[in-house]
Amino acid sequence: MKIIHAKDYEDMSRKAASIIAAQVILKPNCVLGLATGTTPIGTYQNLVEACKNGDCDFSEVSTYNLDEYRGLDHDDPQSYHFFMRDNLFDHVNIDLANTHVPDGSNPDAAAACAEYDKIVAEAGYTDLQLLGIGNNGHIGFNEPDDHFSAGTHCVDLTESTIQANSRLFEKEEDVPRQAYTMGTQTIMYSRMILVVANGEKKAQAVHDMCFGPIAPSCPASILQLHPNCVVVADDAALSMCEGLY
Ligand code: GLP
Numbered sequence: 001m002k003i004i005h006a007k008d009y010e011d012m013s014r015k016a017a018s019i020i021a022a023q024v025i026l027k028p029n030c031v032l033g034l035a036t037g038t039t040p041i042g043t044y045q046n047l048v049e050a051c052k053n054g055d056c057d058f059s060e061v062s063t064y065n066l067d068e069y070r071g072l073d074h075d076d077p078q079s080y081h082f083f084m085r086d087n088l089f090d091h092v093n094i095d096l097a098n099t100h101v102p103d104g105s106n107p108d109a110a111a112a113c114a115e116y117d118k119i120v121a122e123a124g125y126t127d128l129q130l131l132g133i134g135n136n137g138h139i140g141f142n143e144p145d146d147h148f149s150a151g152t153h154c155v156d157l158t159e160s161t162i163q164a165n166s167r168l169f170e171k172e173e174d175v176p177r178q179a180y181t182m183g184t185q186t187i188m189y190s191r192m193i194l195v196v197a198n199g200e201k202k203a204q205a206v207h208d209m210c211f212g213p214i215a216p217s218c219p220a221s222i223l224q225l226h227p228n229c230v231v232v233a234d235d236a237a238l239s240m241c242e243g244l245y
Contacts, residue, residue: 013042033129
Protein backbone atom coordinates (compact mmCIF):
# COMPACT_ATOMS: atom_id res chain seq x y z
CA MET A 1 0.00 0.00 0.00
CA LYS A 2 1.26 3.43 -0.83
CA ILE A 3 0.13 6.12 1.59
CA ILE A 4 0.06 9.70 0.32
CA HIS A 5 -0.31 12.35 2.97
CA ALA A 6 -2.51 15.31 2.08
CA LYS A 7 -2.68 18.50 4.12
CA ASP A 8 -6.42 18.79 4.14
CA TYR A 9 -9.60 17.90 2.22
CA GLU A 10 -8.81 20.21 -0.71
CA ASP A 11 -5.29 18.82 -1.04
CA MET A 12 -6.61 15.24 -0.85
CA SER A 13 -9.20 16.01 -3.53
CA ARG A 14 -6.68 17.60 -5.91
CA LYS A 15 -4.21 14.73 -5.50
CA ALA A 16 -6.86 12.05 -6.00
CA ALA A 17 -8.28 13.83 -9.07
CA SER A 18 -4.76 14.14 -10.54
CA ILE A 19 -4.26 10.37 -10.19
CA ILE A 20 -7.60 9.65 -11.90
CA ALA A 21 -6.89 12.23 -14.63
CA ALA A 22 -3.49 10.59 -15.24
CA GLN A 23 -5.26 7.25 -15.68
CA VAL A 24 -7.66 8.77 -18.23
CA ILE A 25 -4.78 10.45 -20.09
CA LEU A 26 -2.76 7.22 -20.17
CA LYS A 27 -5.71 5.11 -21.29
CA PRO A 28 -8.52 7.24 -22.78
CA ASN A 29 -10.92 4.28 -22.97
CA CYS A 30 -10.24 3.15 -19.41
CA VAL A 31 -12.82 1.59 -17.09
CA LEU A 32 -13.21 3.54 -13.86
CA GLY A 33 -14.80 2.17 -10.71
CA LEU A 34 -16.51 5.04 -8.92
CA ALA A 35 -17.68 5.70 -5.37
CA THR A 36 -20.25 7.87 -3.67
CA GLY A 37 -20.26 9.47 -0.22
CA THR A 38 -19.12 12.90 0.89
CA THR A 39 -15.39 12.15 0.60
CA PRO A 40 -15.06 11.95 -3.22
CA ILE A 41 -17.19 15.04 -3.95
CA GLY A 42 -14.10 17.31 -4.03
CA THR A 43 -12.28 14.79 -6.23
CA TYR A 44 -15.19 14.92 -8.70
CA GLN A 45 -15.20 18.75 -8.60
CA ASN A 46 -11.52 18.75 -9.57
CA LEU A 47 -12.21 16.28 -12.39
CA VAL A 48 -15.01 18.51 -13.68
CA GLU A 49 -12.52 21.42 -13.72
CA ALA A 50 -9.91 19.28 -15.49
CA CYS A 51 -12.49 18.35 -18.11
CA LYS A 52 -13.53 22.00 -18.61
CA ASN A 53 -9.84 22.99 -19.00
CA GLY A 54 -9.38 20.32 -21.64
CA ASP A 55 -7.01 18.32 -19.41
CA CYS A 56 -9.21 15.26 -19.05
CA ASP A 57 -11.40 13.80 -21.78
CA PHE A 58 -14.13 11.40 -20.65
CA SER A 59 -15.57 10.73 -24.09
CA GLU A 60 -14.27 7.15 -24.23
CA VAL A 61 -14.33 6.37 -20.50
CA SER A 62 -16.78 3.89 -19.02
CA THR A 63 -17.66 3.70 -15.34
CA TYR A 64 -19.02 1.16 -12.87
CA ASN A 65 -20.18 2.37 -9.48
CA LEU A 66 -19.72 0.39 -6.33
CA ASP A 67 -23.20 0.36 -4.90
CA GLU A 68 -26.77 1.60 -4.73
CA TYR A 69 -29.52 1.65 -2.11
CA ARG A 70 -32.17 -0.99 -2.66
CA GLY A 71 -35.63 0.40 -3.39
CA LEU A 72 -34.71 3.85 -4.69
CA ASP A 73 -35.60 4.99 -8.21
CA HIS A 74 -32.81 6.33 -10.39
CA ASP A 75 -34.27 9.85 -10.12
CA ASP A 76 -34.59 9.78 -6.32
CA PRO A 77 -32.28 12.57 -5.07
CA GLN A 78 -30.94 10.15 -2.41
CA SER A 79 -30.03 7.50 -4.96
CA TYR A 80 -26.44 6.99 -6.04
CA HIS A 81 -27.64 7.20 -9.67
CA PHE A 82 -28.71 10.78 -8.94
CA PHE A 83 -25.55 11.53 -6.93
CA MET A 84 -23.29 10.52 -9.81
CA ARG A 85 -25.15 12.63 -12.36
CA ASP A 86 -25.28 15.56 -9.97
CA ASN A 87 -21.61 15.44 -8.96
CA LEU A 88 -19.90 14.21 -12.10
CA PHE A 89 -21.68 12.78 -15.12
CA ASP A 90 -23.78 15.87 -15.97
CA HIS A 91 -20.68 18.08 -15.90
CA VAL A 92 -18.17 16.13 -17.98
CA ASN A 93 -18.19 14.85 -21.55
CA ILE A 94 -18.98 11.27 -20.61
CA ASP A 95 -21.51 9.24 -22.60
CA LEU A 96 -24.23 8.38 -20.04
CA ALA A 97 -24.71 5.05 -21.83
CA ASN A 98 -21.20 4.12 -20.64
CA THR A 99 -21.99 4.77 -16.97
CA HIS A 100 -23.27 1.97 -14.76
CA VAL A 101 -24.68 1.83 -11.23
CA PRO A 102 -26.34 -1.26 -9.68
CA ASP A 103 -30.09 -1.12 -10.30
CA GLY A 104 -31.53 -0.40 -6.86
CA SER A 105 -34.99 0.02 -8.40
CA ASN A 106 -35.09 -3.69 -9.30
CA PRO A 107 -36.74 -5.46 -6.33
CA ASP A 108 -35.35 -8.79 -7.55
CA ALA A 109 -32.03 -8.66 -5.69
CA ALA A 110 -30.62 -11.85 -7.18
CA ALA A 111 -31.33 -10.70 -10.75
CA ALA A 112 -30.05 -7.14 -10.19
CA CYS A 113 -26.80 -8.40 -8.62
CA ALA A 114 -26.20 -11.14 -11.21
CA GLU A 115 -26.73 -8.65 -14.03
CA TYR A 116 -24.24 -6.22 -12.48
CA ASP A 117 -21.60 -8.95 -12.03
CA LYS A 118 -22.09 -9.91 -15.65
CA ILE A 119 -21.54 -6.42 -17.04
CA VAL A 120 -18.53 -5.67 -14.80
CA ALA A 121 -16.92 -8.96 -15.86
CA GLU A 122 -17.70 -8.28 -19.54
CA ALA A 123 -15.98 -4.90 -19.19
CA GLY A 124 -12.86 -6.78 -18.00
CA TYR A 125 -13.19 -5.28 -14.48
CA THR A 126 -11.91 -1.80 -13.65
CA ASP A 127 -8.57 -0.17 -14.41
CA LEU A 128 -8.87 2.10 -11.40
CA GLN A 129 -11.32 1.75 -8.53
CA LEU A 130 -11.96 4.83 -6.40
CA LEU A 131 -13.01 4.01 -2.83
CA GLY A 132 -14.10 5.91 0.23
CA ILE A 133 -14.09 4.14 3.58
CA GLY A 134 -16.86 3.85 6.15
CA ASN A 135 -16.22 4.71 9.81
CA ASN A 136 -16.38 0.97 10.51
CA GLY A 137 -13.96 0.06 7.71
CA HIS A 138 -16.58 -0.79 5.09
CA ILE A 139 -15.82 -0.41 1.38
CA GLY A 140 -18.70 -0.04 -1.06
CA PHE A 141 -21.37 -1.40 1.27
CA ASN A 142 -19.30 -4.43 2.30
CA GLU A 143 -19.93 -4.24 6.02
CA PRO A 144 -17.83 -5.91 8.76
CA ASP A 145 -18.64 -9.63 8.73
CA ASP A 146 -17.10 -13.03 9.45
CA HIS A 147 -16.07 -13.52 5.82
CA PHE A 148 -15.01 -11.42 2.83
CA SER A 149 -17.65 -11.13 0.10
CA ALA A 150 -17.19 -12.17 -3.54
CA GLY A 151 -19.49 -10.68 -6.21
CA THR A 152 -22.34 -8.18 -6.18
CA HIS A 153 -24.85 -8.95 -3.43
CA CYS A 154 -27.62 -7.44 -1.35
CA VAL A 155 -26.57 -6.34 2.14
CA ASP A 156 -28.36 -5.32 5.31
CA LEU A 157 -26.74 -2.06 6.37
CA THR A 158 -25.34 -1.91 9.90
CA GLU A 159 -26.73 0.50 12.49
CA SER A 160 -23.43 2.41 12.36
CA THR A 161 -23.73 2.94 8.58
CA ILE A 162 -27.43 3.85 8.77
CA GLN A 163 -26.61 6.42 11.43
CA ALA A 164 -23.58 7.80 9.57
CA ASN A 165 -25.53 8.13 6.32
CA SER A 166 -28.66 9.55 7.99
CA ARG A 167 -27.06 13.03 7.90
CA LEU A 168 -27.87 13.05 4.19
CA PHE A 169 -31.57 12.19 4.73
CA GLU A 170 -34.31 14.18 6.41
CA LYS A 171 -34.93 11.50 9.06
CA GLU A 172 -33.00 8.39 10.07
CA GLU A 173 -36.11 6.29 9.22
CA ASP A 174 -35.72 7.43 5.59
CA VAL A 175 -32.32 5.72 5.18
CA PRO A 176 -32.84 2.51 3.18
CA ARG A 177 -31.95 -0.58 5.21
CA GLN A 178 -30.50 -2.53 2.31
CA ALA A 179 -28.18 -1.94 -0.62
CA TYR A 180 -26.71 -3.76 -3.61
CA THR A 181 -22.92 -3.63 -3.54
CA MET A 182 -20.05 -4.84 -5.62
CA GLY A 183 -18.30 -7.55 -3.61
CA THR A 184 -14.83 -7.36 -2.11
CA GLN A 185 -13.42 -9.82 -4.62
CA THR A 186 -14.67 -7.72 -7.55
CA ILE A 187 -13.10 -4.63 -5.97
CA MET A 188 -9.81 -6.55 -5.62
CA TYR A 189 -9.89 -7.42 -9.36
CA SER A 190 -9.34 -3.74 -10.17
CA ARG A 191 -5.88 -3.11 -11.62
CA MET A 192 -5.41 -0.12 -9.31
CA ILE A 193 -7.22 1.01 -6.18
CA LEU A 194 -7.36 4.58 -4.94
CA VAL A 195 -8.75 5.15 -1.44
CA VAL A 196 -9.62 8.66 -0.28
CA ALA A 197 -10.17 9.50 3.39
CA ASN A 198 -10.37 12.67 5.39
CA GLY A 199 -11.25 13.76 8.89
CA GLU A 200 -10.76 12.45 12.39
CA LYS A 201 -13.82 10.18 12.19
CA LYS A 202 -11.93 8.02 9.68
CA ALA A 203 -8.67 7.77 11.71
CA GLN A 204 -9.40 4.37 13.28
CA ALA A 205 -10.67 2.87 10.02
CA VAL A 206 -7.65 4.19 8.10
CA HIS A 207 -5.29 2.76 10.72
CA ASP A 208 -7.02 -0.63 10.63
CA MET A 209 -7.15 -0.65 6.82
CA CYS A 210 -3.42 0.03 6.49
CA PHE A 211 -1.90 -1.53 9.61
CA GLY A 212 -4.48 -3.74 11.30
CA PRO A 213 -4.83 -7.49 10.85
CA ILE A 214 -6.30 -8.54 7.49
CA ALA A 215 -9.74 -9.60 8.64
CA PRO A 216 -13.36 -9.28 7.45
CA SER A 217 -14.14 -7.39 10.66
CA CYS A 218 -12.45 -4.50 8.79
CA PRO A 219 -13.32 -5.15 5.12
CA ALA A 220 -10.86 -2.48 3.89
CA SER A 221 -7.94 -4.38 5.48
CA ILE A 222 -7.92 -6.78 2.52
CA LEU A 223 -6.56 -3.91 0.42
CA GLN A 224 -3.18 -4.60 2.08
CA LEU A 225 -3.01 -7.61 -0.26
CA HIS A 226 -3.62 -5.56 -3.41
CA PRO A 227 -0.46 -5.05 -5.51
CA ASN A 228 -1.35 -1.48 -6.52
CA CYS A 229 -3.34 0.28 -3.81
CA VAL A 230 -2.84 3.98 -3.10
CA VAL A 231 -4.36 5.72 -0.08
CA VAL A 232 -4.66 9.51 -0.21
CA ALA A 233 -5.62 10.75 3.24
CA ASP A 234 -5.42 14.02 5.11
CA ASP A 235 -3.69 14.84 8.40
CA ALA A 236 -6.69 14.01 10.57
CA ALA A 237 -7.45 10.69 8.87
CA LEU A 238 -3.78 9.67 9.24
CA SER A 239 -3.52 10.82 12.86
CA MET A 240 -3.41 7.25 14.21
CA CYS A 241 -0.80 6.14 11.66
CA GLU A 242 1.99 8.49 12.76
CA GLY A 243 5.37 6.77 12.67
CA LEU A 244 3.94 3.72 10.89
CA TYR A 245 4.62 4.71 7.28
C1 GLP B 1 -21.29 4.96 2.06
C2 GLP B 1 -20.83 4.43 0.71
C3 GLP B 1 -19.33 4.14 0.70
C4 GLP B 1 -18.59 5.32 1.29
C5 GLP B 1 -18.99 5.50 2.72
C6 GLP B 1 -18.29 6.65 3.40
O1 GLP B 1 -21.69 4.00 2.94
N1 GLP B 1 -21.51 3.24 0.32
O2 GLP B 1 -18.92 3.87 -0.63
O3 GLP B 1 -17.19 5.12 1.20
O4 GLP B 1 -20.38 5.78 2.75
O5 GLP B 1 -18.96 7.86 3.11
P1 GLP B 1 -18.42 9.28 3.38
O6 GLP B 1 -17.42 9.55 2.31
O7 GLP B 1 -19.62 10.16 3.24
O8 GLP B 1 -17.83 9.31 4.73
